[in-house]
Amino acid sequence: MFGSQASLVMYDEEFQQIVNLADKLLRESNAKAVFLVDRNGQLMAATGETEHLDTTSLASLTAGNIAATGGLAKLIGEKEFSILFHEGEKDNIHISIVAGRVILVVIFDHRSSLGLVRLRVKKASDALGSVFGELTRKSESVGSLGGPQNPFAEISDDDIDNLFS
Amino acid sequence: MSFINYASREINCKIVYYGPGLCGKTTNLQTIYNRTAPDARGKMISLATETERTLFFDFLPLALGDIRGFKTRFHLYTVPGQVFYDASRKLILKGVDGVVFVADCQEERLDANIESMENLKDNLEEHGYQLENLPFVVQYNKVDLPNLSPIDELQGFLNPNMVPEFKACALTGEGVFETLKAVAKQILIELKKGAG
Numbered sequence: 001m002f003g004s005q006a007s008l009v010m011y012d013e014e015f016q017q018i019v020n021l022a023d024k025l026l027r028e029s030n031a032k033a034v035f036l037v038d039r040n041g042q043l044m045a046a047t048g049e050t051e052h053l054d055t056t057s058l059a060s061l062t063a064g065n066i067a068a069t070g071g072l073a074k075l076i077g078e079k080e081f082s083i084l085f086h087e088g089e090k091d092n093i094h095i096s097i098v099a100g101r102v103i104l105v106v107i108f109d110h111r112s113s114l115g116l117v118r119l120r121v122k123k124a125s126d127a128l129g130s131v132f133g134e135l136t137r138k139s140e141s142v143g144s145l146g147g148p149q150n151p152f153a154e155i156s157d158d159d160i161d162n163l164f165s
Numbered sequence: 166m167s168f169i170n171y172a173s174r175e176i177n178c179k180i181v182y183y184g185p186g187l188c189g190k191t192t193n194l195q196t197i198y199n200r201t202a203p204d205a206r207g208k209m210i211s212l213a214t215e216t217e218r219t220l221f222f223d224f225l226p227l228a229l230g231d232i233r234g235f236k237t238r239f240h241l242y243t244v245p246g247q248v249f250y251d252a253s254r255k256l257i258l259k260g261v262d263g264v265v266f267v268a269d270c271q272e273e274r275l276d277a278n279i280e281s282m283e284n285l286k287d288n289l290e291e292h293g294y295q296l297e298n299l300p301f302v303v304q305y306n307k308v309d310l311p312n313l314s315p316i317d318e319l320q321g322f323l324n325p326n327m328v329p330e331f332k333a334c335a336l337t338g339e340g341v342f343e344t345l346k347a348v349a350k351q352i353l354i355e356l357k358k359g360a361g
Contacts, residue, residue: 007167015172040260042168042177056207056226067256151233152356163229
């Protein structure tokens with residue numbers, strides 16, 4: 001599409017699998033909330049106690065955080081830091097990179113522990129990595145066949161103008 | 166790189182406002198925020214220094230409405246304009262779908278505009294993008310001030326390919342939404358081509 005870029009596409013089947021895995025991680029790690037965020041800052045899925053959280057901003061800032069620490073890593077000769085942990089007075093955030101392009105965020109409090117979260121995240125990452133691998137293959141194969149029923153295929157100038165009216 | 170979510174029927178796109186320090190990138194976003202209905206906008210995040218200069222980025226999520234049954238969301242980012250924040254600027258361009266270059270029309274800022282445009286091209290290339298292949302709009306900001314460079318001179322340096330361009334005063338809102346609309350439209354047209 002735009003030079004080397006390609007759209008990231010999420011389909012219903014994989015989305016359900018991802019949400020199921022996030023729910024499982026939430027339960028097994030006694031976490032408050034689990035998020036999956038695209039490295040460009042787009043929220044992909046969220047589960048747990050998310051109703052009082054600004055999930056859009058959280059996604060953007062998490063991706064910014066990963067990008068910034070990735071820059072730091074390169075400055076000291078590392079490819080990237082695959083896990084980040086922020087400890088707060090009540091809540092903590094564990095951030096890790098899954099399948100190279102997706103960020104897994106776990107928010108937890110005193111009901112859990114860093115060790116438990118790390119253990120469960122590792123297990124969940126493998127399963128999530130498989131789903132994202134399948135999603136990438138599916139996007140590529142569907143893309144090579146001329147695209148799915150992309151909602152933008154039939155877009156008209158009026159559709160676009162109506163967005164700004 | 167847009168994100169199309171068939172499960173939640175949403176399309177998310179990333180627009181980056183680029184330009185030299187103090188050209189009005191953050192003001193563009195603040196004006197958009199102030200003049201958008203609360204249900205269409207998310208929270209505006211500004212990671213700024215104590216003197217209100219953008220340190221990492223400003224972020225404003227906008228939901229413009231539905232298109233063919235999909236919610237269309239634009240994520241607006243600015244970069245820090247000051248020369249020494251180059252590492253931050255590079256990071257923010259990752260995954261960009263469209264770029265707005267905000268030029269400061271004051272005569273004494275001509276060199277800064279040109280330097281910033283060159284920096285934009287260099288940083289895009291590091292991500293494997295070419296400015297010529299991206300949805301791109303130029304905004305000539307601060308046209309309300311007295312000491313302006315002639316627009317045709319600015320065009321020669323900043324817009325030789327004649328992409329859509331707008332005179333603006335980000336403080337009063339003149340040209341702000343026209344700029345946003347133009348880049349958003351180009352992004353949607355590119356998405357349509359990609360759907361081919």
